Amino acid sequence: MTTAVAHTPRVLRPTTIKEATGALAVHPGARVVGGGTLVVAERSRGIDGPASYLLLSGIVDLSGVSRDGGGVRIGAQTTLRDLLDAEVSPLLDVALRSLATPQIRNRATVGGNIADRRPAHTLSPCFLALDAAVESAGAGGTRRRSMREFVSEGLAGGEIVVSVILPERSGFQRYTRVAPRNGPGYAIASVAVSIDPTARSVRTGLGGVGDSALAAPAADDFLTAAIDWDAQTTTDAAAAEYGRLLAEASNPVTDDRSTATYRRHAVTVMGRRLVEAWTEEQHHG
Amino acid sequence: MDDERISLNLQVNGTAYHVDDAWYFETLLSVLRYRLGLTGTKQSCETGSCGACTVLLDGRPINSCVALAADVQGNVTTIEGYSPADGSLTPLQEALVAAGDVQCGYCLPGMVLAGSAFIADHPNATDDEVREGMCGNLCRCTAYGSLITGIREASKR
Amino acid sequence: MRNDLRTDPGAVGIGTSRRRPDAAAKARGEFEFAPDAAEPGMLWGATLRSVHPHARLVRVDLNPAKAMPGVHAVLGGWDVPDNRYGAINRDTPVLADDIVNYVGEPIAIVAADDPEIARRALDAIVVEYEVLDPLIDMMRALEDGHVYRHVDYTHGDPTVVGDVQVEGVYTTPRQDHSYLGLDSGIAKPDGRGGVIITGATQWVHSDRAQVAASLGLPPERVLVINSGVGGSFGGRFVLSWQIHGALLALHTERPVKFLYSREEAFLARYHRHPTRIWVRHHATKDGKIVKIEGKVIHEDGPYSNTNGPGIGNGSSLLQGPYNIPNAHIEGWSVGTNNGMCGSLRGFGVVEPMYASESNLDALARALGMDGAELRRRNAMKEGDTWTFDQVMDSPAPVRELIDASGQGAQPAPLADTASGIGLPGGIATPTRPRDVVRATGTSSVAKNVCLSEGAPVNSTALVTLRDGAAVIECAAAEVGQGFKTIAEQIVQTTLGISRVTITGSDSGMADGSTTDGQLQTMTSGGAVAMAAATVKERFLRFVSREYGHDEKDLDIRDDHVVLKDGTRLMTVSDAGMHLVFQATERFAQRQTWELEGRQPGQPMHVTFNFSATRCTVDVDRELGLVRVVHMNVVQDVGRTVNPAQATGQIAGGVLMGLGLALMEEFPYVDGVPTRRTWDEYLVPTMIDAPPIDVAFLEYPEPRIPYGMRGIAELPHVQGPPAVMAALRAATGLPLPCIPATPEKVADLHPDPLPTGAPTAPSNKRIRENVESARAVPGDPMHDPVSPRKGPWNP
Numbered sequence A: 001m002t003t004a005v006a007h008t009p010r011v012l013r014p015t016t017i018k019e020a021t022g023a024l025a026v027h028p029g030a031r032v033v034g035g036g037t038l039v040v041a042e043r044s045r046g047i048d049g050p051a052s053y054l055l056l057s058g059i060v061d062l063s064g065v066s067r068d069g070g071g072v073r074i075g076a077q078t079t080l081r082d083l084l085d086a087e088v089s090p091l092l093d094v095a096l097r098s099l100a101t102p103q104i105r106n107r108a109t110v111g112g113n114i115a116d117r118r119p120a121h122t123l124s125p126c127f128l129a130l131d132a133a134v135e136s137a138g139a140g141g142t143r144r145r146s147m148r149e150f151v152s153e154g155l156a157g158g159e160i161v162v163s164v165i166l167p168e169r170s171g172f173q174r175y176t177r178v179a180p181r182n183g184p185g186y187a188i189a190s191v192a193v194s195i196d197p198t199a200r201s202v203r204t205g206l207g208g209v210g211d212s213a214l215a216a217p218a219a220d221d222f223l224t225a226a227i228d229w230d231a232q233t234t235t236d237a238a239a240a241e242y243g244r245l246l247a248e249a250s251n252p253v254t255d256d257r258s259t260a261t262y263r264r265h266a267v268t269v270m271g272r273r274l275v276e277a278w279t280e281e282q283h284h285g
Numbered sequence B: 001m002d003d004e005r006i007s008l009n010l011q012v013n014g015t016a017y018h019v020d021d022a023w024y025f026e027t028l029l030s031v032l033r034y035r036l037g038l039t040g041t042k043q044s045c046e047t048g049s050c051g052a053c054t055v056l057l058d059g060r061p062i063n064s065c066v067a068l069a070a071d072v073q074g075n076v077t078t079i080e081g082y083s084p085a086d087g088s089l090t091p092l093q094e095a096l097v098a099a100g101d102v103q104c105g106y107c108l109p110g111m112v113l114a115g116s117a118f119i120a121d122h123p124n125a126t127d128d129e130v131r132e133g134m135c136g137n138l139c140r141c142t143a144y145g146s147l148i149t150g151i152r153e154a155s156k157r
Numbered sequence C: 001m002r003n004d005l006r007t008d009p010g011a012v013g014i015g016t017s018r019r020r021p022d023a024a025a026k027a028r029g030e031f032e033f034a035p036d037a038a039e040p041g042m043l044w045g046a047t048l049r050s051v052h053p054h055a056r057l058v059r060v061d062l063n064p065a066k067a068m069p070g071v072h073a074v075l076g077g078w079d080v081p082d083n084r085y086g087a088i089n090r091d092t093p094v095l096a097d098d099i100v101n102y103v104g105e106p107i108a109i110v111a112a113d114d115p116e117i118a119r120r121a122l123d124a125i126v127v128e129y130e131v132l133d134p135l136i137d138m139m140r141a142l143e144d145g146h147v148y149r150h151v152d153y154t155h156g157d158p159t160v161v162g163d164v165q166v167e168g169v170y171t172t173p174r175q176d177h178s179y180l181g182l183d184s185g186i187a188k189p190d191g192r193g194g195v196i197i198t199g200a201t202q203w204v205h206s207d208r209a210q211v212a213a214s215l216g217l218p219p220e221r222v223l224v225i226n227s228g229v230g231g232s233f234g235g236r237f238v239l240s241w242q243i244h245g246a247l248l249a250l251h252t253e254r255p256v257k258f259l260y261s262r263e264e265a266f267l268a269r270y271h272r273h274p275t276r277i278w279v280r281h282h283a284t285k286d287g288k289i290v291k292i293e294g295k296v297i298h299e300d301g302p303y304s305n306t307n308g309p310g311i312g313n314g315s316s317l318l319q320g321p322y323n324i325p326n327a328h329i330e331g332w333s334v335g336t337n338n339g340m341c342g343s344l345r346g347f348g349v350v351e352p353m354y355a356s357e358s359n360l361d362a363l364a365r366a367l368g369m370d371g372a373e374l375r376r377r378n379a380m381k382e383g384d385t386w387t388f389d390q391v392m393d394s395p396a397p398v399r400e401l402i403d404a405s406g407q408g409a410q411p412a413p414l415a416d417t418a419s420g421i422g423l424p425g426g427i428a429t430p431t432r433p434r435d436v437v438r439a440t441g442t443s444s445v446a447k448n449v450c451l452s453e454g455a456p457v458n459s460t461a462l463v464t465l466r467d468g469a470a471v472i473e474c475a476a477a478e479v480g481q482g483f484k485t486i487a488e489q490i491v492q493t494t495l496g497i498s499r500v501t502i503t504g505s506d507s508g509m510a511d512g513s514t515t516d517g518q519l520q521t522m523t524s525g526g527a528v529a530m531a532a533a534t535v536k537e538r539f540l541r542f543v544s545r546e547y548g549h550d551e552k553d554l555d556i557r558d559d560h561v562v563l564k565d566g567t568r569l570m571t572v573s574d575a576g577m578h579l580v581f582q583a584t585e586r587f588a589q590r591q592t593w594e595l596e597g598r599q600p601g602q603p604m605h606v607t608f609n610f611s612a613t614r615c616t617v618d619v620d621r622e623l624g625l626v627r628v629v630h631m632n633v634v635q636d637v638g639r640t641v642n643p644a645q646a647t648g649q650i651a652g653g654v655l656m657g658l659g660l661a662l663m664e665e666f667p668y669v670d671g672v673p674t675r676r677t678w679d680e681y682l683v684p685t686m687i688d689a690p691p692i693d694v695a696f697l698e699y700p701e702p703r704i705p706y707g708m709r710g711i712a713e714l715p716h717v718q719g720p721p722a723v724m725a726a727l728r729a730a731t732g733l734p735l736p737c738i739p740a741t742p743e744k745v746a747d748l749h750p751d752p753l754p755t756g757a758p759t760a761p762s763n764k765r766i767r768e769n770v771e772s773a774r775a776v777p778g779d780p781m782h783d784p785v786s787p788r789k790g791p792w793n794p
């Protein structure tokens, strides 16, 4: 059993971001709770039994989806259900429908999904593809990082996710995944991509093929160059090469859910098919 | 150990409950079943994977097994609160048991509550809509066929 | 929905979809399942389990736990009066004494005020292990002679050679029951030195015998009461918490509740045995099968417990529902340190049927013949002889089943379903309609009905008629399968009355057999029918005497005493004058004998059932994603007592089989299970479940009242070969190893292909090994015992 740090209340209920970060600085052993769907399941299984919990649910500033200009700010405490209802992006809609179950989505939060960086989590690859930024807060104040930085660095001790900021992006946005069953459950591997004709940019996020979600800058650059932006088209060979480069960007393991070989294969095929889908969408509406 | 006990105020089925000696890490499921005696909410996986413990929180279905009781604000509806007080069945409950192959029934209270929220949002649902909307509820006995039929029929407007 | 599948609480008698008596209570959340029960002054039990697959217990110190406030008892193996139990073979320790043989094996138990305190008390117990090498490979176990049972038999002329020979090695995984209702119950002292155990089980009398034996109590000092059971599927045959609860209740003199968590259920409970099966079919060029050879290996865990009959079933039924004149078949049940194994729906038959059906898929390909046609040509029929020398003396309409499965509704075309979840892979799938190959496969299966090889299969029921209403008492366990409903229907039809209820089940009643082996409808149902018939006879004799009619002219119809021509005389209620009419009858299935060493005419199995299925799948070959689109299942059920329930059993069983074919696997790595939640061990969800059409043939079972036949296990046997036949047709791959996960279907992780030679060593070596292994005492891994000992053969 974990022994309690003296005088740490068992349940901390901050109402502001500042109170929360202040409390975490004083009680570093407290476990942050967003919706609790992961934290509570782990406690029930005896995997982690923290001496106290810090609930984010009382912090009004962390919730809600707001639009400013073309961009969107998603508060960390936004539930996955509310994000789905907000219809922020077609990519996110499909990804969220595939994420766990309606019951979980009514409780689980965006902050909790990305704060825990395990590679099977759904949203980080999506946010990579949407070129998002993450705002986080610690005792020293708030900072904003690109999603790429966030997935590789994560949170510092005592830091919380405040929001995810999506810049304006137009054009093709899609998420696909392969999983061990058709019903709900963690994916084996996933690819999220957005191809923005206005910005002439490609952004990819990969799930399940590294220690955390991965960006694929080389593949993005390749495809950006391989696309004929005026004609809105590219070649079959480029689609295949993009898929191959996704596999190259991956660093998958063989684990209980699948093999490294299959994961590499899956991102290769998914990458190729996504580019084909983009081409077809341009030309068949 | 005593400092690990907390007091809770919960609003369940329209009644305000006060619990004095819950563990600070206790789940809503545990408080409902073992402190309030509301055992209609079923315990099965305790990881949010099966839906047997589904309750409504302000009308939305959640897994009570992965909700910290200390972090529950709002009105909780359990199967006891949902079911008509006169012992009868709601049209959804009747549709589910009439549709055929209810077997052990362990999944059923969770299925009913998740279904009630689903049909509120999905009038005249198709089979595929039911499959997607109810995928958070496992049943190990049936092949889901009658459950899908029952929910689809109950969604008819 | 088909009208006859709509349940009706007012429906009366055999052939209707009478609603389950507990349906409304279940839908309202009022039905009390085992985990829901509580007793005043109750303590909570918890179990300390081994973290090693094989180790010596150097030291177990319970004192730190005993000293904790709120802890009322802490017990170890030395506190158990007779520290072995087993439903068939008493070789399993109640609590480990000096060796642990699997991860999850119980070492110590505690009773405390609250589940959390109990858990902390477990943490306080000090266990010092000396880790030993685990035996984790079934082939190693076989080579080393860790054999619980070996069978070897031939049929006809085993030297016959066919023009065409096709062979393969097939493997099936460990499967978990994953019933939703957790293992749970309460043990409490009866105040007279005995104990009352109320919990979820499938056979109260077997539980009582085992608990009493381990506690050193006479059986009448133990009362086992069945509670609400949340599914069973063969998973509640072996005890889990019951002896532990009884020990703690007697020590603390208070009620003690056990409630396993899902993870604990995965660790503590037994699973379907993994198997490795080699099979070779010999056929003529036109597809007549002339011989089957097979070697069946069951990996049966660290204790034999119930495993003997599994390999008996497995080796006998390898031939499938086909008439094969010549055979040589061997089977081994071997021990490893990979967790307990035992019965799961279709015990010992799911696996060989999968292997032989798979090999028939390959044979059909080799012959260039349609799979359904190959099966038709060899279909078994009544009067044929099984390879284990038993005449098929009841209906075997295999050809008719195959033909019927090919008819019926066709699946929706892809274009109609290609939105959202209608494609392989489900929501967010990368599969496009043009990536999909659709294919269909047919398979047919058989299963023995009832327990076999000398196991007693009998049940007793008591029926009481008073004031026009009947009450049934029968100890048969209702686990969700619907026995209570059909018992009521049988009495309604037999007695001609509508008001019938059935009581609960406990070991104070006469033995009602086990809810297992798809035997209850035709065994306890038979006893119920006989008791009702006797009551009717007694009642009508009374009416004839009291009212002066000839007994032969009287009958009961629609709650009235009638003359044979239908003229109503009076209500049953009035006629009975408030008197009680009662009868107890025992129904026993015919005697069976062990596979080997039977005399001619001695059956090994009581009887059999058959089904055939056409399955359609959509496959994304490149990514290995699969969606089962539709299944058309036709089963001979003897007599459809309740169409809604029969359909539910069959569809539900087929879906469990689909799970085994595509996703279910409970693997061990270095003796440690790697999946412990339903996020890791996956079962089919609503999105994975295809529409399943179920149709019945009704050839009555001889010797059984109303011609009823068991139905519930066969569908699980049917699922895997049906799905895999379609999947092989779609991919052209042999796919010998299930579950067929995406990497296998994408052919990126080629399965080990058949290498020709049988993989098992010679019998002689096995026998020598068994003999020498018997010489090593102490460790049950090294002490194979005859599976026929125990309660079945004291």
Ligand SMILES: Cc1cc2nc3c(=O)[nH]c(=O)nc-3n(C[C@H](O)[C@H](O)[C@H](O)COP(=O)(O)OP(=O)(O)OC[C@H]3O[C@@H](n4cnc5c(N)ncnc54)[C@H](O)[C@@H]3O)c2cc1C
Binding pocket: A031, A032, A033, A034, A035, A036, A037, A038, A039, A040, A041, A056, A076, A077, A080, A098, A099, A100, A101, A104, A107, A108, A109, A110, A111, A112, A113, A114, A115, A116, A120, A121, A122, A123, A155, A159, A160, A161, A162, A184, A185, A186, A187, B047, B048, B049, B050, B066, C679
């Ligand atoms: C049945 C089931 C299926 C699932 N399937 C999926 C799936 O397909 N894809 C997927 O991605 N996930 C899945 N999950 C996992 C999980 O529920 C989600 O990832 C969810 O989004 C986590 O959010 P939460 O708010 O509940 O997290 P919590 O449990 O509250 O927290 C998760 C982690 O993040 C930390 N945390 C939470 N909020 C913050 C914050 N604002 N700042 C800093 N740290 C924070 C917590 O301390 C904890 O370490 C599944 C879970 C279940 C039970």
Ligand code: FES
Binding pocket: B042, B043, B044, B045, B046, B047, B048, B049, B050, B051, B052, B053, B054, B063, B064, B065, B066
């Ligand atoms: S018990 Fe809560 S989802 Fe299974």
Ligand code: FES
Binding pocket: B102, B103, B104, B105, B106, B107, B108, B138, B139, B140, B141, B142, C180, C230, C231, C480
């Ligand atoms: S009826 Fe048993 S789990 Fe659904």
